[in-house]
Amino acid sequence: MTARAPLRPAPRISCVICAYNEAPRIGTVLAVACAHPLLGEVIVVDDGSTDGTADVVERFASAQLIRCPENRGKSAAMAAGIAAARGELLMLLDADLKGLTAESISALALPVLQGSAQVSMSLRQNSLLAFRAIGLDFVSGERVVKKALLSEVLQEVHGLPRFGVEVFMNRRIIARRLPIAVTHWPHVTQARKTEKLGYWKGMRAEWRMIADLLKAVYPLALISQTFQMLRLRSEQDSRASFAARMRKVPDTDSPR
Template sequence: MTADSARDKPTSISCIICAYNEAPRIGAVLAVASSHSLLGEVIVVDDGSTDGTADVVRQFPSVRLIVREANGGKSAAVATGIAAAQGDLLMLLDADLKGLTADNLTKLAAPVLRGSAQVSLSLRQNSLPIFRLIGLDFVSGERVVRKALLDEVLKEIHGLPRFGIEVFMNRRIIERRLPLAVTRWPHVTQARKTEKLGYWRGMRAEWRMIADLLKVVYPLALVTQTLQMSLLRVGHARASFALWMRRARNNLR
């Protein structure tokens, strides 16, 4: 392949969706992702589900299904999907999104495809209020990144806590100072664990997830990550940070 033909080769996107007991929800996500023209392939990693998630996925013939026999957590499931992906770019989506449209996926991919950013993150309607205030959800599960960013550290990802993948990814983004874009999804929400598991089981699951984040990075570093990633935002990083600081000072008065 010549240098010119390599430049002309279209960028391909592999969509990776990790799922654990998401049978009631994953079909709506796949209905959008499986027919999207920008996605060269859609891979679902079923992380040991017991509720028929795999049966729902099989209703979408174009989707590649990888079944892990035992539930190992999101980090290991993402690593499995990355290893199988063929695209230059990865689009990571959660399986429990509600209100997702094709336009949402197009807007998420656009900044990276046109070269104005190296990373794109979603900001959903029901992201935490503090994330909506500063305009950045640093643990967003919906993002577009280059496969090379994660492909070389798959062994490390397999060794992460169950829900440590986003914070680990953030660390690599910050270390490389990769420009990032935030795509607002004002009509998209994510099903909370309390909705899926009931209040008390859901709250325990939420706290376990927070504990996993703290195993990857110290609490102060979580705040630092958010600030550092805000400064990497394309176009309005300083403006967003200044606005956030003004709002924070006003709230303290």
Template sequence: MNTITCIIPAYNEGPRIAAVARVAAAHPLLSEVIVVDDGSHDDTAEIAAGVAGVRLLRQPRNGGKTAALARGLAEATGAHVLLLDADLTGLTEAHIGALIAPVSQGRSAISISLRGNAPGLWRRIGLDYISGERVLPRSLLLPHLTHLPTLPAFGFEVFLNGLLIDAGLPIAVVPWPDVASPMKHSKYGLWRGLRADAGMITDMLRTHGPLTLLRQIATMRRLRID
């Protein structure tokens, strides 16, 4: 792992993007930090651009998380990528180092976070299969860069799960008990938050059917290293 690019897709995350971007930009193991502003209507792009060490990419319109990640992956230079959601709270350099460690030490090919406020079921089974925080070889996604933007807006994680399962790659799950991602209703209000959650679930099911998603969870647990 000679080079690691951090990619942070962001849409209307003005109140939160600075904290996440600053932690990433300060980490010595990251060779570059890219924030992809997904057509935000607030000051997300301006705030990200003001963080030293951050490279800002701006999407011309809001195309969804998958398209934003595809843009970042296409322009990244690292052999590996660290993917971070833009709304994390409690994130520190130590958390990033812990997520990188299993891959840099050769114990796994991919690492996935398990945040402190992940759904209770995910914490009980020890796997958040749709976590947005991952470290992985960029080469795993490079053959699919033209296909990614055609996926549903929130289909990225379950599509990636299919790739790592097909490759039989070992997975390290890294607990992040002090890190949280705000619930959508706390960011958008109750009804808009419920609609956003429903839209995310719909996108996942449009990418892979419910039985496939259940098989993903079971297979990823088998691929998980201790």
């Protein structure tokens, strides 16, 4: 009789959340993340907030708070969180999600934990229409990746434009041809900057973020990056996405 190999324990997942002036919103995200059994630790990087973001985080005893003395942007905050993370896997979450549930987190983690993909990315209800049409949000802030993908290049992450970390991560995913799973979150949305700051301030903030993306990668490279990532979607994920789209197509041959 052949002895069975011992089961390998599930990889430890470190959840990293970067936050800047998210006091009204981050509590609902932490209430879900801090209670989730798949997350070994929850690290919040307060990127120089001037509101009560840190006070909200401190209400959650299991959350680790990293305070940055000044606002340097998401890329630098992410680098600080990754440096502190102890897990083999990272779950990256935005602090301004609405409608997040334990099921949302499980769905994001499982493709990587089960080995059907090496990267998992969310597709939220209010992702841009173009992203929902193609089935991939290439700047999604909600991902599960191996920590090594970013920990070995933390100095580069620190030097990125303020909002350049997602497209930088995409380049590394493409270079390594890592299979991607897209996790559909039909009931989860992200607060828009216009909602947080008012219309005009919010629009200026959106344009500044777009400008940062263009500093990190040229417009044509963004298009190329999207199509390359679509090709990396795992076979299982592509079949599931196709089946979901087919279910939405009305049966024109059936009697009315």
